[in-house]
Amino acid sequence: MQADLAAQFKGNRQAEKAQDILRACVHCGFCAAACPTYQLTGDELDGPRGRIYLIKQMLQTGEVSLPTQSHLDRCLTCGACEPACPSGVRYRSLLEIGRSMVEQRVPRSWRDRLARQFMLKVVSHAKRFAAAVKLGRAVGRALPLRIRERLPAASGKIDIRQTNHPRRMLALQGCVQPTAAPQTNAAAARVLDWLGISLVEKPEAGCCGAISLHLAASDQARAHARRNIDAWWPEIEAGVEAIVITASGCGLMVREYAGLLQDDPVYAEKAARVSALTRDLAQVLAAENLDDFAGIGQGLRIAFQCPCTLQHGHGLDGVVEGILRRCGYVTTHIPDSQQCCGSAGTYSILQPEMAERLLERKLTAVMSGQPQLIASANIGCQMHLATRAQLPVKHWIELLNQ
């Protein structure tokens, strides 16, 4: 697909990058079948090819409208379309550029602005998010139902176990997880401790930056990335083996620091090192001897919902299921397991109707295998599934922490 840039975009690095990505698209439409939003609405413009076309139009004419913004907003950034594309179009990179250009040109309603500012200024800061959750619990019924049902259950702070093994790995606490599921990193630390690995958290690190990037606030995303790099750097220089991330969405974001900071003369090299060291927890565990964990599952039936970021982003489809089976769990079949659950970062808050329909489909698929427990690998999916699931929803590492 060829796009001649409008005069206003000539020399614009982002526009030129988008133009390069667009060239690979041959407009075949193979990607549409993989797209959950296209399946829901049946509208070509809610599928990858349609969105690519809208971005191309903007680049060529310099004009952009509210409907374009809405169709781009409705993308989950789940990445399911990328493996389906025979031409290797880097759709998510293109969307990120498209969204940020649209954001600068199409004003949003005050309601939309407020919701986005809440995400950027509160949710993506661990302490502020913890305070907001506390306040939310206190005012309870005064909150709209869709916010109320997403408030995580009260749980105290859990510090991870401090150990001193020769093998050391860094962990990211993130922004939402320390309040919503502090048991996740604690469980990872205990399991790794058993395997002779110390997990180290740096309190100066925080949100990975994914929320900001999804909301087209790329400068804020870069600021989060730089702060995390600074927090981790002394440990990296001291020789940590890996940066292990328990939330697959955050891990994917940290792996993308290299690209995010490639033009930053101070941080580009460090960002590349951080990205290269980053592993999802499943990658780390899959490479270890898990004989001590064999049989702990005692045949419990687990539906593992593989987050989009784990399967389409990290390319680790099937890895967690393999670990759980090695530990004596039975993993149940989930039809259409490549389809997003509707959580998608901030999506379940900003696009509640679409998110709810996707969740309903996902839970029907999950329950068809008659599991006894649902597991996930990403805090956002875990919280979203828990709003409607009839079974407990846990991070899979909790199943090994016994």
Ligand code: SF4
């Ligand atoms: S990222 Fe997901 S929702 Fe967005 S176009 Fe691709 S498949 Fe559709």
Ligand code: SF4
């Ligand atoms: S499958 Fe790839 S090449 Fe074909 S329309 Fe979709 S993005 Fe373009």
